[in-house]
Amino acid sequence: MKKHNFFAGPSILPDYTVEETAKAIQDFNGTGISLMCMSHRDKSFDAVMNQAVALFKEVLDIPSGYSVIFLGGGASLQFCMVPYNLLNKKAFYVNTGTWASKAAKEAKLFGEVDDHISSKEANFTYVPKGFEIPTDADYMHITTNNTIYGTEQLVDYTSPIPVVADMSSDIFSRPLDVSKYGLIYGGAQKNLSCAGVTFVIVKDDILGKVDRQIPTMLNYKTHIEKNSMFNTPPCVSVFSAVKTLEWIKQNGGVKEMEKRAIAKSTKLYDEIDRNRLFKGTAQVDSRSRMNVCFVMNDEYKDLEQKFIDFTKERDMVGLKGHRSVGGFRASLYNALPEASVDALVQAMKDFEKQN
Ligand SMILES: *Cc1c(COP(=O)(O)O)cnc(C)c1O
Numbered sequence: 032m033k034k035h036n037f038f039a040g041p042s043i044l045p046d047y048t049v050e051e052t053a054k055a056i057q058d059f060n061g062t063g064i065s066l067m068c069m070s071h072r073d074k075s076f077d078a079v080m081n082q083a084v085a086l087f088k089e090v091l092d093i094p095s096g097y098s099v100i101f102l103g104g105g106a107s108l109q110f111c112m113v114p115y116n117l118l119n120k121k122a123f124y125v126n127t128g129t130w131a132s133k134a135a136k137e138a139k140l141f142g143e144v145d146d147h148i149s150s151k152e153a154n155f156t157y158v159p160k161g162f163e164i165p166t167d168a169d170y171m172h173i174t175t176n177n178t179i180y181g182t183e184q185l186v187d188y189t190s191p192i193p194v195v196a197d198m199s200s201d202i203f204s205r206p207l208d209v210s211k212y213g214l215i216y217g218g219a220q221k222n223l224s225c226a227g228v229t230f231v232i233v234k235d236d237i238l239g240k241v242d243r244q245i246p247t248m249l250n251y252k253t254h255i256e257k258n259s260m261f262n263t264p265p266c267v268s269v270f271s272a273v274k275t276l277e278w279i280k281q282n283g284g285v286k287e288m289e290k291r292a293i294a295k296s297t298k299l300y301d302e303i304d305r306n307r308l309f310k311g312t313a314q315v316d317s318r319s320r321m322n323v324c325f326v327m328n329d330e331y332k333d334l335e336q337k338f339i340d341f342t343k344e345r346d347m348v349g350l351k352g353h354r355s356v357g358g359f360r361a362s363l364y365n366a367l368p369e370a371s372v373d374a375l376v377q378a379m380k381d382f383e384k385q386n
Contacts, residue, residue: 035371037361038349039178039322040200041220045366047281048224048274055270066270071263080259083269086276090285093209093232100254101269102229106199106218109229110134113172113195113214114141115249119241121145123168123192127184128155128177129355130197138172141243155180157314166191170213170237176201178221179353181324181360182317187211193237201321202230203279204365205289213237222321222364224272227265279365288365295363295372296320302376308334308383312358326358334386335359342378347371 036043052066059066060075069076080101087099102108110133114122120142124135126149135146148162155177164171170193176183178200185205188194193213200221209215214233220226233251247253253261259269279288300318303311303325312324327335335358342350352358361375 033346035345035347035374036349036367037347037363037371037375039221039353039360039362040218041226042222042349042362042364043366044224044271045275045278047278048271048366051274052225052267052271056267066267069266071260071266076266077260079266079270079273080264082273083276084258086273086280087230087232090203090276090279091207091209091232096236097209097232097234098251098255100231100233100251101259101264101272102231102254103227103265105226105229106130106197106216107133109197109216109231110137111140112249112251113170113216114138115243115245116238116241116251117170117193117195117214118142119169121165121168123148123165123171125149125159125162125171125173126151127158127174127182128180130178130199131172131174134172134174134197142169150182155182156312157317158182158184164188164190164192168192169240170195173197176319176321178322178362179356179360181311181313181319181322183319183321184317185320193234200362200364201319203276203285203288204292204321206285219268219272221362222366223275224268227268228272230272275366291365291369292320292363295367295369296323298369298372298376299323299361299363302379306379306383308338308386309359309379312356321363323361323363324352324356324358325361326352331386334382337386338382341382342375345374345378347375347378350375 055066059069084099118141122138124146126146138144148159150157172195174197187208195214198215199217202217216231219228303309308331309325310328350359352360
């Protein structure tokens with residue numbers, strides 16, 4: 032029996048990705064060798080890496096002048112790698128949540144960080160809008176989707192300085208104007224692949240401008256020059272990413288992913304707003320399409336665990352909110368079928384009747 036998988040990450044992937052990866056783990060492309068046991072220096076794996084880069088460029092319509100690389104270390108290592116490679120004197124960080132704060136903390140090891148634009152005072156329930164971007168910073172860092180607080184920045188900023196974006200949890204959920212970014216990164220385990228690989232899309236001409244020496248493994252140029260194979264890449268995760276990108280293409284690309292994300296999230300937010308037991312936590316104009324965060328209304332707070340148990344009985348998993356915020360979080364990544372949202376909405380209606 033299949034579960035309705037609302038986990039925030041690692042999280043649901045298309046059946047196609049899981050099945051094709053399982054096959055390749057048994058026998059990689061008819062080579063008679065498991066993908067897990069195949070040398071990354073073999074031509075057959077080279078093809079996978081090239082495909083991953085080509086599909087990223089195609090699906091996101093990445094213009095020329097950008098490189099796509101696949102690294103280890105998770106999005107969290109990018110919190111340090113970004114300033115190592117880009118921060119000479121000062122950087123501007125928009126603080127929209129836990130991950131954004133962690134990114135700014137690392138940057139402070141490398142130079143001055145202006146992080147006064149923040150929604151912290153309102154418990155990160157919105158994404159700040161209408162602020163001025165300082166022109167004297169080396170770059171501006173944003174977190175487009177705040178996985179823990181359920182807020183999302185859905186518009187690409189027009190900025191006088193390079194925009195660096197952590198898109199770990201909303202990449203491939205809408206068309207992007209990549210030309211407006213200097214660098215985009217993210218861990219794969221939210222909307223792309225199994226854990227292990229981190230993608231980085233970087234505009235080549237923003238590199239090479241800092242005065243410090245950069246350790247070889249932490250230098251983006253190392254990985255660009257070696258097509259992400261300076262050292263052993265996370266082969267299985269890269270392969271799975273290729274499969275998810277094929278699936279996105281077969282299903283109408285990021286435009287269609289956006290349509291589905293709007294349909295699914297609207298359905299769920301409508302029910303949260305209608306249902307007398309629940310309320311959303313994010314401000315309406317900042318609501319995330321990927322991570323829908325909600326709580327019980329104050330007078331029903333003691334029903335929280337009961338509702339979690341109720342959804343579990345109906346084969347739903349992963350609805351508990353992040354341990355730092357509590358309540359509920361339904362993650363509606365690309366691979367989550369609309370039927371899972373329907374099941375959750377029905378559970379909310381039935382639970383309301385019983386309570
Ligand atoms: C999950 C997440 C991270 C952390 O990713 P790791 O790959 O575990 O380091 C960073 N940023 C955002 C927005 C996330 O959702």
